[in-house]
Amino acid sequence: MHVNSALRPLCFLAALLVAVHAKADGTPVLSPAKTAGQAGLVDIRTLAPGIAEDIKYAGSDNFVGTPVDGYLAPKCFLLKPAAEALARVERDLHTQHRGLLVFDCYRPARAVAHFVRWAGDLSDQRTKPAHYPDLDKRALLGDYIAPVSGHSRGATTDLTMMQCDANDAHCEPLDMGTSFDYFGTLANTESPEATPAQHANRELLRAAMERQGFRNYAMEWWHYTLTPEPTPDTIYDVPVQ
Template sequence: MLKKITLVFTLFFIQLSYSQLPEGFVYVSDLIPDLKIELRYLGDNNFTGKPVPGYEAEKIILSKEAAIALQKVQRELENDGYCLKIFDAYRPQRAVNSFIEWARKPEDTLTKAQFYPEKKKSNLFNLGYIATKSGHSRGSTVDLTIIDAKTLKEIDMGGTYDYFGERSHHNFKEITATQKANREYLKNIMSKYGFRAYSEEWWHYTLRQEPYPETYFDFTIK
């Protein structure tokens, strides 16, 4: 009897949790419990230097289709002794709007040395590092890397997340053979399970058959 009551309460809280999301979206950790999360835009370790509007909890949200595909990626990585680490997934449109406002303030260069030392802030849109409409807001794009399952340390990709420069490009040649192999390893597994890479950012992937290709959502992450 106690087990039955516990199950009822568990199902109730799961249903309550998902009632906060639009239909078709899920919390990725419910499908991938051992997922490592470092939601950069929830804090100040990002190119704006401060928490981003729309991020209120360290929750990774994706369309159900993208989350299921990512679950398959995780399973294959685990067979090789690795796991996924997620920096960002679904991104509210209000967050993208805040990036636009940030870019309109040329005097704010607090994070330039870390995130865009070789680029002018005014050129970040034209160069494709920031967009007025982001695939993240459609719910099937994810920023990620790979970590060692035992040490939880990131494997060496030859560049850091959200670095706006050529070093982040998939075809960047001035990295070691190991770093290039690590990028290819991630790219091949993501491609195998339906994700396409973005040439300018080694960490950025979008589900090819995304369910909402024309819709940009703005619900809060909480």
């Protein structure tokens, strides 16, 4: 989730989803693309067949607690330059008996709207113990959940690193200190609450991603964006399928 404190009115998102022209205030353009191919999105498995995936929003193991709108299959799509860069990260790690485990990639705009609706439903507290144990749910909308996500631009991915044995089997995720989509300061990449070993693991991931042009988002150790982004002013709403 990319934090954006300039939030609040839900009507903003509704207006965004029908926009076809860039706004003077910087509101991104919604692409008219209806398919991944039209948007220039590619399945990461076509470039890195062995990459591990656990696409959280295609199932119920996520902070919403249900499959998220727009995720019709557990796949990772990215714009081609980002997909190619991520494939290079995976190849580099393979030489060290390591690999990536991907949680999310391109995120349809309709999925972000689902997040906003969920955040506004204060009666639904099912995922609080796992995802926001120390926060009031009212704090999520505005501080953690934004009406526009960088993931919808097609060059951002959420992931972790795995260590494999000498035969590149039995791969296990490294201890990063929190699960994916944990809302709290422990998830900050440089959090003083993390142990030295957890910091070292986060640095391994960051170094591997930065070598191929990805930039970390400081509030989430798992969140990386290719820099420069291929389409920084455009978001997409084609389904993941």
